[in-house]
Amino acid sequence: MMPENLQKTVECIRNGDHTAFRKLVMTYQQTAYRLAFRILGNEEEARDSVQESFIKIWQKIGSFDPAREFIPWMYRIIVNTSTDRLRTIHRHIMIPIDVVSQKLEAIQQNDSTRSANNHELAILIKGLAEMLPEKQKLVFILRDIEGMTSGEVELITELTETSVKSNLYHARKSVRERLLKILEKERTIQ
Amino acid sequence: MNCNNAIEHLDRMIFEEVPIDAGFRQHIDTCSSCSQAYKDALKAREVMDLVRRLEPVLNNPDEITDNIMAAIQQDPHKTAFVPPFLSVLLAAASVALFLLFGYEQYGLVKKVSALEITFSAVNSDSRYSNPQRLASTFDINCAGISFCEIGRLISKVNGTSPLAFSSFKKQMNQRNIK
Numbered sequence: 001m002m003p004e005n006l007q008k009t010v011e012c013i014r015n016g017d018h019t020a021f022r023k024l025v026m027t028y029q030q031t032a033y034r035l036a037f038r039i040l041g042n043e044e045e046a047r048d049s050v051q052e053s054f055i056k057i058w059q060k061i062g063s064f065d066p067a068r069e070f071i072p073w074m075y076r077i078i079v080n081t082s083t084d085r086l087r088t089i090h091r092h093i094m095i096p097i098d099v100v101s102q103k104l105e106a107i108q109q110n111d112s113t114r115s116a117n118n119h120e121l122a123i124l125i126k127g128l129a130e131m132l133p134e135k136q137k138l139v140f141i142l143r144d145i146e147g148m149t150s151g152e153v154e155l156i157t158e159l160t161e162t163s164v165k166s167n168l169y170h171a172r173k174s175v176r177e178r179l180l181k182i183l184e185k186e187r188t189i190q
Numbered sequence: 191m192n193c194n195n196a197i198e199h200l201d202r203m204i205f206e207e208v209p210i211d212a213g214f215r216q217h218i219d220t221c222s223s224c225s226q227a228y229k230d231a232l233k234a235r236e237v238m239d240l241v242r243r244l245e246p247v248l249n250n251p252d253e254i255t256d257n258i259m260a261a262i263q264q265d266p267h268k269t270a271f272v273p274p275f276l277s278v279l280l281a282a283a284s285v286a287l288f289l290l291f292g293y294e295q296y297g298l299v300k301k302v303s304a305l306e307i308t309f310s311a312v313n314s315d316s317r318y319s320n321p322q323r324l325a326s327t328f329d330i331n332c333a334g335i336s337f338c339e340i341g342r343l344i345s346k347v348n349g350t351s352p353l354a355f356s357s358f359k360k361q362m363n364q365r366n367i368k
Contacts, residue, residue: 034246180230
């Protein structure tokens with residue numbers, strides 16, 4: 001959606017326009033799902049999180065400051081909703097390296113399209129980021145997987161620049177170690 | 191370039207686009223351990239690219255849209271946006287009201303305590319029969335309220351009848367003490 005169209009849509013939603021809200025949901029639900037899925041690593045939980053997030057967006061749109069950007073505000077709601085959900089379902093189960101390695105191989109073999117089997121992708125993402133503390137995980141997903149800038153990550157997570165840098169540094173260190181272990185396992189299997 | 195610099199470079203390379211300069215290239219060509227680390231870093235970067243590129247598939251998106259729309263049908267916007275200047279104004283008004291009523295309350299408590307002391311002295315002391323002396327001993331006039339109020343307030347505080355003050359009031363009036 002073009003920025004000016006988005007601005008008009010948001011204004012209509014603020015005035016209680018259901019049609020405009022439907023348009024927003026249809027435009028951004030895949031983006032919201034992708035983000036929720038990457039945080040939660042679970043298809044069903046991500047679906048529920050998307051629904052809950054959009055309902056919150058509708059409820060809170062009156063408190064949105066139109067002078068600010070809408071997308072980071074919307075992302076913040078999705079991230080917070082998914083993080084809250086993650087806390088309730090968190091089971092601290094580490095996925096074994098060889099399982100992640102097998103799924104990685106399967107994904108690489110079928111990598112002809114942009115799509116992958118959701119289950120395999122969930123295992124790969126969880127295999128890389130599941131062990132990270134909450135803030136590190138969020139910063140890593142937003143910065144290194146979603147490809148956002150540090151400024152955008154600060155806006156969405158409401159962390160300071162220093163905190164984003166520090167969390168990213170530690171997250172990358174852990175993910176790198178994990179990645180190298182996965183690749184080493186893959187080499188031994190071959 | 192030494193091994194430490196090279197490893198630092200490789201670590202960054204996994205997660206972001208880092209230009210490979212001639213010094214780095216020369217080092218990995220001559221150092222076998224860094225050469226292996228470089229190969230690993232390239233593979234790790236491929237995995238990161240894959241994770242970035244692959245989108246999870248949202249099955250039945252229309253169902254999600256319909257569920258959301260059904261949920262909001264009866265749900266009004268709950269909060270209203272308050273511009274920053276209005277927030278400051280509201281906060282200032284709250285503080286002013288707090289100070290105003292707090293001061294009033296403080297004054298009232300001060301008066302009631304002064305009157306309690308006075309009243310207990312009046313009840314227990316022979317000075318009750320000498321209102322002028324009483325007035326000079328306890329600064330009743332400074333409290334700035336009438337005897338009717340004194341009676342009312344004391345009765346509120348300790349349940350004593352306001353009538354207890356009536357004879358005292360008469361004597362004070364006779365002696366022209368307000």
